[in-house]
Amino acid sequence: MKVVKFGGTSVSSAEQIKKVFQIVTADPERKIVVVSAPGKRKKDDIKVTDLLIKCGEEYCKTGNGKEAFRAVVDRYAEIAHELGLSEHIIDRIAADLQEILHGDRSNASRFMDAVKASGEDNSAKLIAAYFQSCGVEAHYVNPKEAGLFLTDEPGNAQVLPEAYEQLKKLRDRSGILIFPGFFGYSKTGEIVTFSRGGSDITGSILASAVGATVYENFTDVDAVYTVNPNFVYNPKEIHEITYKEMRELSYGGFGVFHDEALIPVFRAGVSVNIKNTNNPNHPGTKIVHHRNNQNGPVVGIASDTGFSNIYVNKYLMNREIGFGRRLLQILEDFHLSYEHTPSGIDDISVILRQSQLDLATERKVLERIKTELHADEVHIEHDLAMIMIVGEGMRQAIGTMSRAAAAFARSGVNILMINQGSSEVSMMFGVKASDEKKAVQALYEEFFTKSLV
Amino acid sequence: MKVVKFGGTSVSSAEQIKKVFQIVTADPERKIVVVSAPGKRKKDDIKVTDLLIKCGEEYCKTGNGKEAFRAVVDRYAEIAHELGLSEHIIDRIAADLQEILHGDRSNASRFMDAVKASGEDNSAKLIAAYFQSCGVEAHYVNPKEAGLFLTDEPGNAQVLPEAYEQLKKLRDRSGILIFPGFFGYSKTGEIVTFSRGGSDITGSILASAVGATVYENFTDVDAVYTVNPNFVYNPKEIHEITYKEMRELSYGGFGVFHDEALIPVFRAGVSVNIKNTNNPNHPGTKIVHHRNNQNGPVVGIASDTGFSNIYVNKYLMNREIGFGRRLLQILEDFHLSYEHTPSGIDDISVILRQSQLDLATERKVLERIKTELHADEVHIEHDLAMIMIVGEGMRQAIGTMSRAAAAFARSGVNILMINQGSSEVSMMFGVKASDEKKAVQALYEEFFTKSLV
Numbered sequence: 001m002k003v004v005k006f007g008g009t010s011v012s013s014a015e016q017i018k019k020v021f022q023i024v025t026a027d028p029e030r031k032i033v034v035v036s037a038p039g040k041r042k043k044d045d046i047k048v049t050d051l052l053i054k055c056g057e058e059y060c061k062t063g064n065g066k067e068a069f070r071a072v073v074d075r076y077a078e079i080a081h082e083l084g085l086s087e088h089i090i091d092r093i094a095a096d097l098q099e100i101l102h103g104d105r106s107n108a109s110r111f112m113d114a115v116k117a118s119g120e121d122n123s124a125k126l127i128a129a130y131f132q133s134c135g136v137e138a139h140y141v142n143p144k145e146a147g148l149f150l151t152d153e154p155g156n157a158q159v160l161p162e163a164y165e166q167l168k169k170l171r172d173r174s175g176i177l178i179f180p181g182f183f184g185y186s187k188t189g190e191i192v193t194f195s196r197g198g199s200d201i202t203g204s205i206l207a208s209a210v211g212a213t214v215y216e217n218f219t220d221v222d223a224v225y226t227v228n229p230n231f232v233y234n235p236k237e238i239h240e241i242t243y244k245e246m247r248e249l250s251y252g253g254f255g256v257f258h259d260e261a262l263i264p265v266f267r268a269g270v271s272v273n274i275k276n277t278n279n280p281n282h283p284g285t286k287i288v289h290h291r292n293n294q295n296g297p298v299v300g301i302a303s304d305t306g307f308s309n310i311y312v313n314k315y316l317m318n319r320e321i322g323f324g325r326r327l328l329q330i331l332e333d334f335h336l337s338y339e340h341t342p343s344g345i346d347d348i349s350v351i352l353r354q355s356q357l358d359l360a361t362e363r364k365v366l367e368r369i370k371t372e373l374h375a376d377e378v379h380i381e382h383d384l385a386m387i388m389i390v391g392e393g394m395r396q397a398i399g400t401m402s403r404a405a406a407a408f409a410r411s412g413v414n415i416l417m418i419n420q421g422s423s424e425v426s427m428m429f430g431v432k433a434s435d436e437k438k439a440v441q442a443l444y445e446e447f448f449t450k451s452l453v
Numbered sequence: 454m455k456v457v458k459f460g461g462t463s464v465s466s467a468e469q470i471k472k473v474f475q476i477v478t479a480d481p482e483r484k485i486v487v488v489s490a491p492g493k494r495k496k497d498d499i500k501v502t503d504l505l506i507k508c509g510e511e512y513c514k515t516g517n518g519k520e521a522f523r524a525v526v527d528r529y530a531e532i533a534h535e536l537g538l539s540e541h542i543i544d545r546i547a548a549d550l551q552e553i554l555h556g557d558r559s560n561a562s563r564f565m566d567a568v569k570a571s572g573e574d575n576s577a578k579l580i581a582a583y584f585q586s587c588g589v590e591a592h593y594v595n596p597k598e599a600g601l602f603l604t605d606e607p608g609n610a611q612v613l614p615e616a617y618e619q620l621k622k623l624r625d626r627s628g629i630l631i632f633p634g635f636f637g638y639s640k641t642g643e644i645v646t647f648s649r650g651g652s653d654i655t656g657s658i659l660a661s662a663v664g665a666t667v668y669e670n671f672t673d674v675d676a677v678y679t680v681n682p683n684f685v686y687n688p689k690e691i692h693e694i695t696y697k698e699m700r701e702l703s704y705g706g707f708g709v710f711h712d713e714a715l716i717p718v719f720r721a722g723v724s725v726n727i728k729n730t731n732n733p734n735h736p737g738t739k740i741v742h743h744r745n746n747q748n749g750p751v752v753g754i755a756s757d758t759g760f761s762n763i764y765v766n767k768y769l770m771n772r773e774i775g776f777g778r779r780l781l782q783i784l785e786d787f788h789l790s791y792e793h794t795p796s797g798i799d800d801i802s803v804i805l806r807q808s809q810l811d812l813a814t815e816r817k818v819l820e821r822i823k824t825e826l827h828a829d830e831v832h833i834e835h836d837l838a839m840i841m842i843v844g845e846g847m848r849q850a851i852g853t854m855s856r857a858a859a860a861f862a863r864s865g866v867n868i869l870m871i872n873q874g875s876s877e878v879s880m881m882f883g884v885k886a887s888d889e890k891k892a893v894q895a896l897y898e899e900f901f902t903k904s905l906v
Contacts, residue, residue, distance in 0.1 A: 031889065084589070158769070251771070251798045259798070263768055315716055318704070322785045324794070328778035337774045341794055343706045344876030345712070397860035402872070406859065408850035418854070420763065421870025421883060423797030430874060 002029045003212040005203030008039020010277035014082030034203040037119025048119045049065040056115035093122045114191045114205045117183035124180035137175030148184035155190040167209035200261035208268035218277045224285040227301045227444045240291040248426045252302030252388035297393035298447040305433040307384040308354040313347040313377040340419045387437035390426045399436040411442035456665040458656030461492020462673040463730035467535030487634045487656040490572030501572045509568035514798040517870045537753040546575045562607040567644045572637035577633035590628030601637035618661035637820045653714035661721035671730045677738040680754045695745040701879045705755030705841035750846035751900040758886040761807040766800040840888035843879045859900040864895035
């Protein structure tokens with residue numbers, strides 16, 4: 001049995017959904033199909049999830065939002081129409097969304113979760129109807145009825161261990177099961193979603209629960225690339241990658257696969273195959289336990305911008321037991337999460353995502369650090385990029401840091417920070433955001449094209 | 454006016470104290486002389502401070518300790534005798550030590566501070582007596598009477614800001630002032646010491662308080678070396694170094710100058726000159742605000758062993774706000790201070806000095822981390838070395854990390870961790886203790902002998 005997941009662009013139009021049907025029915029092992037909400041059809045298109053967020057926010061503010069509601073229903077109607085489905089399915093989708101929008105809005109994050117989840121839920125209903133219209137036995141499966149129970153953290157839920165026992169029973173059902181991604185239910189029966197892009201997580205949980213032979217994750221690229229294609233022309237594809245490598249790259253900025261989706265399949269020993277809906281015969285990228293190390297020590301280079309550095313200096317800081325802990329406590333009081341904390345004798349830096357900080361919060365945080373910790377100096381630096389090089393081969397290869405540092409030097413980029421030492425499969429470099437591209441290109445050249453030069 | 458400090462080996466024997474006399478009287482600007490307790494005369498000798506610690510501990514345990522007491526007094530007696538001083542000074546030293554040893558032992562750390570401080574105190578009395586016997590106007594100065602007030606932290610005190618105003622008045626006294634290093638008094642009149650080697654701190658405070666033109670720190674080497682002479686034969690000397698560089702190197706394992714001694718002179722803008730009592734015409738090493746960057750980006754390489762790494766792994770750690778803070782709280786509960794905390798997505802490492810950990814504490818700490826933080830994996834690794842390369846020139850020099858990493862690679866040493874990013878003048882590398890020497894040699898070769906190769 002295979003679990004197959006289709007991303008937003010794979011279900012964005014009737015044409016795409018027909019490809020989904022071809023792919024699923026081409027292999028009788030493809031029994032469980034997880035679907036996203038319709039994504040972009042072209043570059044400047046708007047994803048249904050974004051339309052829903054706008055719609056939900058308007059209802060929250062004004063109790064109304066006809067235009068956005070109409071835009072959502074129209075997207076589904078257009079698809080249904082082109083797939084030759086009856087009006088009935090659209091009436092059902094419209095009624096369902098209306099009910100949610102006019103439901104309980106007293107808890108905004110709970111309400112927004114329900115609105116967002118309808119994107120995947122209605123996508124699954126529509127695709128099940130299309131499969132049925134083609135004469136195939138297919139069933140929409142509701143996550144509540146199937147037992148996908150999650151922690152009660154709106155917008156950021158995690159699967160509960162007991163869900164696996166329930167979901168395992170999906171094995172015994174007949175026909176093709178169309179399962180909406182992205183959301184599940186709390187133990188009290190409320191809709192809760194995973195973090196954005198969480199349909200990958202749904203697929204991973206189902207693949208793990210039913211003990212799938214493989215979890216096929218269909219997207220719109222032939223494979224995971226070794227580097228961001230916006231930075232390097234025609235970059236090499238990754239044929240095989242380990243779970244751990246993939247998790248680090250996903251966290252480091254690779255958007256192809258959600259970083260939290262890997263652990264369920266990793267624990268269950270289910271391999272993942274990332275494939276292209278538009279080119280299904282391409283072998284894609286396989287995520288496995290062990291791989292042959294053919295490409296040298298590094299498997300991929302990820303990068304991300306939008307980081308800030310809070311720098312704190314205090315004479316004799318290193319003698320003060322509890323200084324670091326109290327600094328982190330202040331950040332915690334503002335619900336700020338941080339990424340790295342490089343330190344010197346009398347100073348410590350905290351690297352965090354700047355999207356968490358508005359100007360007022362920033363001022364308050366710096367003020368508290370200054371006054372409560374009696375710091376000699378506190379300042380914040382914005383617009384940093386974090387670059388991560390990942391590869392299990394780095395454990396053995398002694399010269400990897402040397403090669404990486406040489407690449408930075410050649411590109412003329414100053415390394416502002418290095419975080420290496422806890423993870424054995426990655427190294428993290430902080431640079432100015434304006435240096436990101438140059439540095440990534442130099443690293444790519446060092447680790448992936450050296451032999452060609 | 455110059456403040457001159459003489460370390461333990463410079464006052465370890467009559468012969469050495471005669472050199473001190475020559476040096477001080479050769480320059481009429483040398484008005485304030487800070488002295489340590491007598492140190493080692495030869496390699497297997499015992500420092501008076503260590504004799505005193507033994508003596509104090511025996512009195513604490515048994516209320517007696519004649520043998521150790523005798524050993525201390527004999528050291529002073531031998532010196533006094535060879536200097537041709539009367540028995541009177543030895544009687545005074547013996548009586549003074551007796552009084553301390555038979556004093557209040559209810560607070561062990563306070564008692565030990567008083568016992569240890571007597572080493573410097575009696576050294577100063579003896580040297581003042583010698584200067585007087587040579588017909589020079591010299592006075593022993595008691596730190597309490599002079600106003601050297603410290604925080605009430607036995608064995609680890611810090612100067613109180615109000616001390617400077619008092620100590621400034623030393624300018625107006627006549628003759629050469631012989632001032633004992635290493636200790637001062639709390640506001641309630643109790644003797645408290647700086648951390649070990651703290652005579653450097655006394656000298657720095659005095660030089661800063663009186664606005665000395667220079668703080669001359671006499672020791673037993675011609676200069677500060679660029680690297681540990683046990684690892685590299687005949688290493689290059691440092692002629693000029695900035696306060697910041699020196700502080701980092703001292704912290705990183707350079708024993709020549711106490712790392713806490715730099716800030717008072719730095720703030721007051723007093724330059725430091727490290728010189729050799731046995732070769733006083735050698736220019737030594739100057740510690741200054743700005744230096745000419747002639748040696749390339751790196752000024753020195755320090756290293757130290759005896760570090761452990763507590764490794765903690767937990768799935769989705771990076772999502773858990775407060776995880777790092779709670780981990781540090783557990784260490785704080787055991788009064789453990791840490792040096793670095795490199796982190797990955799799901800893991801964090803805490804590097805700390807292993808001298809703080811006995812086996813029982815270690816087990817308790819790991820157990821608490823495991824159970825309270827629900828960590829998936831916790832383990833500890835011992836016998837790590839930390840290597841630090843220091844230099845203000847690294848700020849500008851883009852390729853420094855590349856050169857350092859290349860040196861590690863050539864030496865075949867695996868870099869276990871890197872901490873770079875908060876301090877702009879140093880980079881810190883963690884390696885196995887058994888790799889320390891090899892790595893330091895390779896770094897020395899890279900940064901100090903490259904042009905010769």
